[in-house]
Amino acid sequence: MEEIDFVKWWGAVLATIAFIWNVYNSLSNAPKLKVKLRSNTSYPNSRVISTAITEYGESRELVSYCLIEITNVGKLPGTVTNIELTHSGNGGDRLSSSQNFSSNSTDTIPLLISPGQLWSCRLEMQRIYRMAKLGKPQIHIEVSYKNKPIVVKPEYSAKNNWE
16 A cells, blocks of 8 residues: 555656746746846947047037847747837826837837847937936836836936936
8 A cells, every 4th residue: 555655646746846847937938028228328320429639620409219129038939019118107107109219120110039139229328318307217118028118228318418
């Protein structure tokens, strides 16, 4: 009788381990998007704000951007369905749609990001400064595999020109 009890317990332990392993595998086999922001970034092809002639030649002031890099570090592809700039201040949320974000490639939203793939876009810092007048700016990235968006908060300096 004792040998049968041992076999029952051994089977129960193995079944529990297999169940936990299957749950872990199903949860880890999902897309996972990592978002990184870099504020006050300029590009050679940025829009020119002003030009000035100095003793060393022509000097151009370029628009600064907030760079958004989205990398899929998961095991399955994920789809970015929308990206917006918003704030939560007095008077409710105000939105800046995905049309205000410039892709750094030819890919546009909605966008399928494969495992290991990086996609980046940029938003003019001036939009963030304007949004900061109304509340704390946030970038919401909506993805197909989650009900709630991924929320990241850009860094900005209060000393910049807000106009």
